[in-house]
Every structure is written in structure tokens, then in C-alpha cells.
Amino acid sequence: MVLKAELHAHLEGTASPDLVKRLAQRNSMNLPDGLFDAKGNYRWTTFLEFLKAYDLASAVIKTPLDYRDVTYEYLKQCASEGAIYVEVMSSPDHAAMAGMGYQDHLDGIIAGIDDAERDFGIVGRIIVTCVRHLGPEQATEVAKQTIAAPHPYIVGFGMGGDENAHHPSDFSKAFHIAHDAGLACNVHAGEMAGPDSIIAALDHLPIKRIGHCVRSIEDPDLVARLIDEDITLEICPGSNIALGVYPDFNAHPFLKLHDAGCKVTLSSDDPPFFHTSIGNEYAIASREFKLNDQELLDITKCSLENAFADQATIDKLL
Template sequence: MKSLPKAELHLHLEGAAPPAFIAGLARQKKIDIARVFDERGDYAFDDFPHFLEVYEAATSVLKTPEDYARLVTAVAGELAEQGVVYAETFLSPDFCGGGDVSAWRDYVAAMQEAALAAEAQGGPILRGVVTCIRHFGPDRARRAALCAAETMGDFITGYGIAGNEMMGRPKDFAWSFDLAREAGLGLTAHAGEWGGPVSVREAVEDLRVTRIGHGVRAIEDLALVDRLAEDGIVLEVCPGSNIALGLYPRWDRHPICQLWERGVKVTVSTDDPPFFHTTLSDEYDRLAQAFGWDEEVLAGLNRVAAEAAFCDAPTRERVLARLGGTG
């Protein structure tokens, strides 16, 4: 499926870092993070809490705007190889300047410059969605929202929440989402992965988001599924991630097809692809094998992603054109 043009809405920038890139940067900086890799040089973790620890350890070698610019270049190259024409990457001010607006501006400028350079060389159109980290708490989320609002523009176009779903409740973060909404940012929230269907309902009601990251456990509450379909809430589904972390045992047991059949707007993303040994092309191939989805179905999911993207109308038109049509 590499040749099929694709759009991706749920991609953590640091989580998309090739292991060799992180290992090389660690060597340059003389930082010992050998514990995050296995004997083959891949990321190694046991479960979701351990995954978060490994993720943050790997991220710890990214210390400057220049490091993040190099990361954007590397990730854009990986995306281009998979036929991705548009991607939204989750970025956290907590990792880029510690939540300080002035420092964050420097990181954004460096990442945007790298993104534009990659696009000019035929790579994907990239946009940034600022995410607060749920397990860091509501106070730090306010700082992240302020960073997002202060740098909203051509590159920073959305705001969301990631991290451990079992920490706190969505309503605890309502202030930061209100600030982001008033600034004109698109809103998304990780929910319905580990928190169950109630976390999806609370994210929709308390944070008033238009998209849900994951959201797959909504399938356990069919009334909620029907509400998502009726309200047009878009799910950023990451099947390979869900299976790698043990949420579902096999591809044919994943609920994405059930959600789609009930009229929910689903899209396909990779979440943290090298951590889960996947690519967007791999996701499409496995969905085709599990559910018989052909290129027409998959192209339709990409158009849903383009319509739900946090970008302006001219950019959306460009993305739809690169996907091969407007509907």
C-alpha cells in the first residue's frame, strides 16, 4: 500500500523517531539510554506504563531546537517513504522548553523551518498539534495551552491531551481546552484506549473535542457509538498500537471495522510507529487482510482524515488534491 497517498492525524513526533536516530543522538551527547533498546537496537518495553517510561527516556536526548529540527527531517523522510502526503504530529512544550513560552517559540520556529524544507523537497505537509501530558497534571496543561495559543499559526494548528488515561478526569483539563478553543485551535483528546468508553464520553462532553485519539473502546457502549456517528466525531484509530500494547489480541478482533460499519468517522494512524514495529503502509495491508478493505475503502478513510485535519481551507484543498480527489 506504499503507493496509496495517505493522511495521518495521530503521530507523536518523538514516538516516530527512528531508534537509530535516538541512539546516535545519545552517543553524540554522551547520554546513556542503552536500557531503552533491545539487542537488535529496537525500543524495548513490557507494558503501557513501561512504554511511557521508555518513551520519556528516549525523548530525554532531544534537548535543543536543533535536535527537534533534525527529528522533523528524519520523520518527514520516513513518512514520505510510506506515501504520506499530510501528517499532524503531536508536540509537547513539556519536552520542548519545559513549558516556557519564549523557549517554546524557538522550538516551534526550528521545527516549522524543517517541516517546510521537507515539504519543498517533495515530502508531506506537516502540522503540529500541541499536547499536554495528562499524568503531568492540569497546571502544566495550562502552560501547554498557553504555549499553543501563543504560537498558533501556519504550523501549530491544534491542541490535545496525551499520556496516561488513568490519571485524572477530562474535566480537570477543561480550562486549558477552553483557552485553546478561544485561540481557534482544533481540539482532540486521547481517550477510549485504557480508560474505556466513559473516557470517550467525558472527553466529548467536558472538553468539547471534534476528534478522539484512539476511541476504540467506545464499541463497548453502542449508544455512545451511535452518538459519535451522529455528531460526526472523528476517531484517530491506531490499530497496530492497540494490538502491540495488548488491547486487542489480533487484527481481526480489532473494532475499527465495527465502528466504521456503524457510521463512525474513522481514520488510520500509527501512533508511535517504531515502538510498535509498524508503518502506515503496514497498517493498511493488515486492515485489508483482516477485513477485506480495498483501496477504495482506504482512500475514503484518507478523505475523512483530510476533512478532519486541523488546517486551513487552502491546505485542505492541497491535501485532497494530493490524495487524488475531493470526495
């Protein structure tokens, strides 16, 4: 089995429908109306509906033990598919919406990472992530919370959410708070918006990696800039197809970006929402993009070399 690494997975978005049902039961909650379809899969059609379904599913993650279990289950699944390193994006805003404080959500994730490394040998790290459509003030609060309680497992700060809400410059303060405290940064761009969104992110945010960034392919100068500025692309092909960014894998620019010399990596984003997994993303790269095992291993090496964990941690995995 090819060894794998994952740089882009939203922790709350990794919880399977089955786990969400179990957590709802444990917390004596009714399952949110309309969250699942008749087959028991998450129900959504558009990107904004997906974000709403994500919010609803996250609402059942209510205690540190819940966060521990979501983290542990996810890392267990990744390890079973050959992953040796995973960075999970956690959302303190979703924890807060479920009634949990920042430290409680973090304590649960740390316990899940420790237990998974003990049981499966997989190394997990955390990127604390703000939500773009909740606005710059909220993002700044998340950045302040993050740097106020440092932990060796917190290696990054990032931003997801609706790419068409607000301008990257609005989040410059939040990102610089995190970056000045030594956290590496990533941001979603070039997923639900075109090259201008990526250019604005590069112009205004101190980022090393970009989530998705697939629509950079529409602007050759931008592709050259990504190479020149040594930006790593966290590409999630299954997510892009599920969300309709491209109609099929033939139209997906993964191979073009790879062949142009961009640093491309493979990730699963929100696996149960998009019927994927880190193993499936590597299988897509093999089947659809015709990468051989050595090329897949090179992707893993690229992910590890551009991971946000400290060098000693990464050296042990390389």
C-alpha cells in the same frame, strides 16, 4: 500506491532507535540505561513502561536542530510510503524536560516541516499536546504557551499520556483556552480506559477528534453519539495490538466502527515503539480488515476532510 494521510503521530515517539543514538552522540550524552533491548529495539512491556521509554528517548532531543531532524526524518519516511499530509503531536513538556524552551522546539519542528515539503512535497502540521499525567496546571501552561505564539502550522491542541490519571473536566480550562483562540482539539480516550472515559471527554472538552476511541464499541449509545456529534476517530490498530488493548486484529473493532458509520481514520501513533508505520497501518487495514484500495482512499479522504489544517491547504490535497 494508495495516497495516505496521518492524523495521530507523537513526534518524539517517531524517532527511531538509530536516530536516538545519533542525537545522543551529537549531544555528547550517554544513552539512557535500559532504553533498548538486545536487538536494538525500544524495551518496554506495559503501557506505563512504554510511557517511560518514550520519556527516555525524548531526552536526547535537545536542540532546535534535533527537533528539525526528527520532524524531517519522519515526514521523509511518511512521504516514501505515500503519505501526503501528516499532523504531528509535539510535546512542549518533553522539550522542557530535555532543557529546551517552547519557541526553540517549535522553530525546529517548523524548519523540519518546511524542509520536508520542499524536498518531498509532503504537508506537515502541528498539534501541540499536553500530557495528562502531568496534571491540569501543566496542561493549562502548555495551552497558554501555545496561544501566545501562534503560527500557521500550529493547527490544534491535544492531550496524551495516562488516560487513567485525572478526570477530563480537570482539563476543561486548558482546552477552552486553546479552543477559544481558534485551535481545533483532540484528546486520547477509549484506549487504556472504557466508554466512560470517552463520554467524560465528550461531556467536558471541546473536541472534534478522539485519539483511539476504540473501546467506544463497548457502548452502542456511545457509538451513536460519536456519529451524531460528527467525531472523527484516530484509530491506530498496530499500536492497539502492541499495547495489548486487543489480543489480535480479529478482535480489533476497526471494521465494526467503520461499518457502523463512524468517521474512522488510520494512524501509527509511535511507529518505532510499535514496529509500525503509516504504510504498515494501511497494509493492516488491507490485509486484516479487507479494505480495498478505494476504501483505503476513502479513509485518506476522511482524514483530510477532518484534518485541522485550514481549508485552503486541505483543498489543494483533496
